[in-house]
Amino acid sequence: MRIAVISGTPKSQGLCHSIIDAVKRGAADGGAEVMELKLCELGLQPCQVCDDGWGICRAEHRCVIEDGFADAKAVLASCDAFVLATPVYWWEVSEPLKNFMDRVRRCEFGQEGALSGKQALLIAVPGGSGNGLLSCLEQMERFCRHTGAVIFDYIGVNRWNSDYKRETAYAAARSIAEGRKNGQTV
Numbered sequence: 001m002r003i004a005v006i007s008g009t010p011k012s013q014g015l016c017h018s019i020i021d022a023v024k025r026g027a028a029d030g031g032a033e034v035m036e037l038k039l040c041e042l043g044l045q046p047c048q049v050c051d052d053g054w055g056i057c058r059a060e061h062r063c064v065i066e067d068g069f070a071d072a073k074a075v076l077a078s079c080d081a082f083v084l085a086t087p088v089y090w091w092e093v094s095e096p097l098k099n100f101m102d103r104v105r106r107c108e109f110g111q112e113g114a115l116s117g118k119q120a121l122l123i124a125v126p127g128g129s130g131n132g133l134l135s136c137l138e139q140m141e142r143f144c145r146h147t148g149a150v151i152f153d154y155i156g157v158n159r160w161n162s163d164y165k166r167e168t169a170y171a172a173a174r175s176i177a178e179g180r181k182n183g184q185t186v
């Protein structure tokens with residue numbers, strides 16, 4: 001079992017980072033091989049909206065921009081399950097994650113693609129206001145619906161629930177790694 005952790009945080013410390021750490025520990029303790037994509041370090045460009053709205057992404061399932069996106073997408077293709085983890089910025093996912101999701105879903109559209117049927121764990125980490133948690137999770141949910149991924153769980157972590165939500169994030173990743181399937185009764 002390979003689990004890809006797609007990180008939207010630019011920070012190497014702080015709340016979101018600590019939750020990603022818990023996810024990685026849970027996945028590893030469950031026996032999974034963990035791959036992490038730190039999107040903020042990749043400098044991927046936003047979608048250019050080629051031609052009249054659809055570029056070759058629709059016909060050829062690839063993006064024309066040559067900036068490392070294909071390698072990043074290949075990590076998703078090679079995993080069995082994945083985690084999207086992001087701080088909440090402007091009630092949404094962070095910009096690098098938005099760019100990545102935009103381009104991936106275009107390339108995956110209209111085919112039984114790389115994410116079809118794969119379990120996804122969605123984690124949103126807002127700041128002191130807690131604003132935008134639901135809209136951020138919903139944005140990631142849409143990405144999963146568009147790509148055919150199967151949502152395993154939604155986790156919202158803020159500053160006053162992080163103690164028990166960190167444990168939840170660990171347990172969720174571990175459960176996926178150990179093979180728990182959607183629909184199974186525990």
Ligand SMILES: Cc1cc2nc3c(=O)[nH]c(=O)nc-3n(C[C@H](O)[C@H](O)[C@H](O)COP(=O)(O)O)c2cc1C
Pocket residue numbers: 009011013014015016017087088089090091092125126127128129130131132
């Ligand atoms: C540009 C920007 C926009 C933000 N927008 C929100 C927001 O809409 N709602 C919120 O609760 N926190 C917002 N925050 C705070 C982050 O969500 C906060 O950094 C998050 O809790 C992650 O914590 P961490 O930085 O310790 O990892 C924003 C932060 C930045 C830098």
